[in-house]
Amino acid sequence: MKEIRVFNNVPVLEDWMIDKQVEKQIRFLKAVHPQLTDIHWNEGRVELRPLKRDPDMKDYLRSYGAWHFNEKDVAELKKFLQQINGKGVDLYYSAFAFDYSMVVYKKDGTKYEKGKVNGENALFTSVLAADFDGITVEEFRREKQRLLDLDIETIDIFTGHGWQSIILLNHRVTDKEILKKFTELMTAKGFKVDSAIVDAARVLRMPYSFNCKALDKKTKYYDPVSPKIFATTDHSWTERRYHVAEVFERLNSLPDVIKQSDALTDIDVKAISTAPLTNTEKKAVKEKAKREIEEVKQIKVETLKAVYSMLDFERLPEAVQKMLAGSQEGLRNKVMMFLIPFLRNTLGLSIQTIKQIMMLWGERCSSKLDTDFVQTEVDRIYGLGFKGKHGHYTEELRKAYGYLEFDKYTKRNKIIIPNGFFEDMSTMSDGAVRIFLAMKLGESLDGVKNFSKADIQKYAQVSERTMERNIKDLLSKGHVCKRRGNRRKGEGHVYYTNPYFNSVAGFTMLENATVKLMLSDLTDGEIKLYCFLSKIVGDSRAECWTSQKYLANKIGKKGHDSISKMTGSLHEKGFITKKTIEKDGVKHSVYNLNY
Template sequence: MQNLERDDYIPTFGEDVDPFKNCAVEDWSDKVKRLRESYIKEDIDTMIRFLKKVHPELEDVDKHSKYGNIGIEIRIIDREFKDKKGAVVRKSMVLYDFSDKSIRMFKNWYNKNVKNNAVCMYYSVSNFFSNAKNWAEDGKQYTKGRINAQNACFSSSVVLDFDNISVNENEKVDKKLNNLGLKFDSIKTSYNGWQKIFYLKEPCWDKDVIPKFTKLFLSRGFEVDEAVNNKAQVARILGSVNNKCFSGKCEDRLEQFKVIREKRTNIRIDVMELWESIYDLPVVNKHINVVELDINKPLTKEELNDKVTAEFNKKYGDILNSNWIRVLPLAIKKMYLDDRNEGYTNDFLMFIVAHIKNTMKLSREDFIILMGRWADLTGYDEREKYIYIWDKYGHKDKDGIPFAHGKYTKKLAERYGAIEFNKVKQDYVKVKDFTETYTLEICKENIVLNNKVTKNDVFKEISDGGMKVFLCIAIQKVLTNKYYVVASEIIGHRLLDIKERQTKGYLSELVKKGYLFLETNFKGDGEQKYFIKDEYCILTDTKNLIFNVHEAQRMLEQLKANEVKFYILLKSLATSGEVKEFGNNGLATMLGISKSSVIRLKKSLVAKGFIGVDNATNGSYGIPTKYLVF
């Protein structure tokens, strides 16, 4: 028998012998149970000291006057999931300062959300405007209280991530940086991962500071993690715990790992000194595009908008009126002013042509003049292309539904910024109202229709055109602040697009069906006065249909007569909470039309933005919870 105390003893096995054959494989539940028995907790005091160091701006007594209401995000990710896809981002906390009150709130939040919960903790490298409303490229609003590419502000440190490297490789990185005279913190975040943190003397206003430094270091031969290239980058907090071992996805992670500091500095460096120290090194990878830092403090949102608007007005103010100049989104103005749009032209055209046609609703002639100016300024010589897109393209998505405002791609959003399309549509309506051939009286009153408008048995018998005329009368009554309308106010009305003879017929029909009653004045011009019967417009204890003037005008302007009638029915059912009780067959019965006609009407209303698809009901069509005024 071999002496087991000998240092030179090496066990040998035959080629067919597996020395670990009888070793039990630890399943996920056993692993979690073992980890829980010796659970490592975070060091909250260390975390607070660290956050103060990486974000000194939050301790500035003049923070608000200098920078605005900035804060940093503390993000946590759940790891204790057997599913190999498991990882869930919990609700983040925003730290605005390090006052005693804020520290107490942080500790309370930690006790509730982090302590003993097997999560990984991160902080936002840049601070951000947490209360700002920001929209992604698809027009959807970013999650409030989370840093994103739009609301990120500035950074007081540069963080580089070295992942999947050995201890020796890490020592070589430190030696190389030391030889350059650079001072930094070295944070060990896992058994084979480190962060190098350089603390800055002054804020760096370049939102791309982390992506730009990552590319610079990569180009000079440093094996930094190229995935760390986000404007809204987050990093692990010193004093927290790497709990990836709890995830079924990370089978190779066997133990928790306390995030520790191996190398420390209290020296802060000028960001350009740091940049130039690395930039002067020999280039190892010439294929990496290194972009210079922009350290100038950016204009505020208001200053930028004023500057771009003034420039846009110089170049396009003789084509578009002042109202369009004022309300066009900043991103669209920037597109028209961009004379370096190579690689973006096709995306721009596919968006802007549909946007001008469907949302701005300019005439074809005005469109050609506007795009002609753009072509002159940018040197674009395929003018027939954007005219062809206007004339031939359906501007539809993969489901065949027309884009209401053009297809705004992620590529465009990243270059020019996000667009809040709901607000845009509301602003455009105002422009349209301001530039009408005649001025409508401004009125804040609502148009109120009792639910009896649709519940009465005559609803399915009334013609589509009759219902459109009925709504027009309700609008005119509010605008003129009278209890009645006369025929001359309705016949030839700009929103009806109905011939005089037909309009007279619809008025007679409405009287016959009981929606209106007549009063004839035989003195003066003898015009007949049409009154809406009280039972259809008075407020009752039951729910009522309420539209503001712009909503109702938009219905008449954009919807066909049968669509107006169908939408009023849907609105009525939604208001009374009954819309889910009626399928296509039920709606068809109420209207006296076919089921296929109901489906066509729904698709048309979705395309025009009057109803939305409720995905929670397996793709059926439902009324939006909030009516959007276009």
């Protein structure tokens, strides 16, 4: 979730901030009222209604209304927002578009105020709205996930004391009881929604404004000493639209938690009154149909290699490469359900690395996914503990990304380091560890068994002199062997890693892509330290509480200062997450490996 911003006074926005506010509010209003995008005069007016919360405020405030947004409408909206800028005013928008010209009388014979939506002049809506009031962030995430599991995406607005989830429709619903029917259905299915959203005259909290209820004595949030003024904003966004019958059918697939006294049948759902599609809506439906399962044909592999530097991107199955290029609406949930188990079980990556990958993926999705939401989903799906190599590769995924082939990149693509190697680290040069890893990588990636000096220099990215100086430790300790090459061909000595090691002592595995990244981004000392940390945590990827003194001793460093500097550098480079925790009055460093 985005940061929740709280103030004790209503902020006064500068002029450039109001320009930004206008821009965001118009974007939102065009999403929930698509008729506002029409360039011609439209019969459906939309209301923005200000509601005073500050009892000392004497200004008379009129509602703002628009049929569409031309230059004059935009200028009027800015003027309207300037009038309430810095004042204790709540702002709402009409869920229904209404007939501005209709003169409507109340039961007592008085007129409804002109320019405001009411139950009589309401014409149509293009949204279904659910109000989740008075629940925690975690509770709301669970409610949202239930909708995502039905493949229903929502725009989510933080309202100050809860959240509002909005489902966009690809047509107009003229049934004035549609919000009531939707709220009752959501309640029956166990969603913790506010029962108040039921009538066509409903106005909903406007994002990119301020919730000032704490200034109003009539509300339970009133606080005369230290009022909490909340900034309302979107916490997730979608442009995906649905037919109302499609939404009701998906919700009806859930079991009832509360028995419905008058449940809607399939016939009732199909009979919900809707207006004929406008040309704009017909075009949107056609574009949506094309977009729903659009085959991904070309991606920029070189660009994505740089983005996903923690992966050996070119060796990934082509279908997975295409997924990581960003997923279209309607497929994102399925992609997460496939990718997270794939990254965990096939590639053996830690949860920290998976989160990093999935956040990069979320930024490339259409529309962009909130990073907090992505991290929460990784935790949830990772925690399900799927045993297979990947999640379900659905027919929709196949249509979008093609057939799935695993001939290049599997869990076997890891290097194996005998644990005996780590026992010699305290008396081994840092450069020797670099060379050993480089030779292991060459074996795994390219199948090299016998290395010339030039080969080692290439894989280790070192000079000939550096190679000759550091390989002596590996030869003397038996981790690397050498023999004469073919003299008749003019070959010098060739080198190879010792294929025999003590199986009782075990081994440690490192992902090829991780080793490749280490060789390019880390110093020799950092490579040595990261290797040893990998050996300590093993496959569990648990937190490492080992003391800096112990680490210094094991990798041949003089004191804990050098370990502190190296772990700080590894943290800055993103290889580990370093935290300092105080326990029994003593500070300890805790490390989590990110690769």
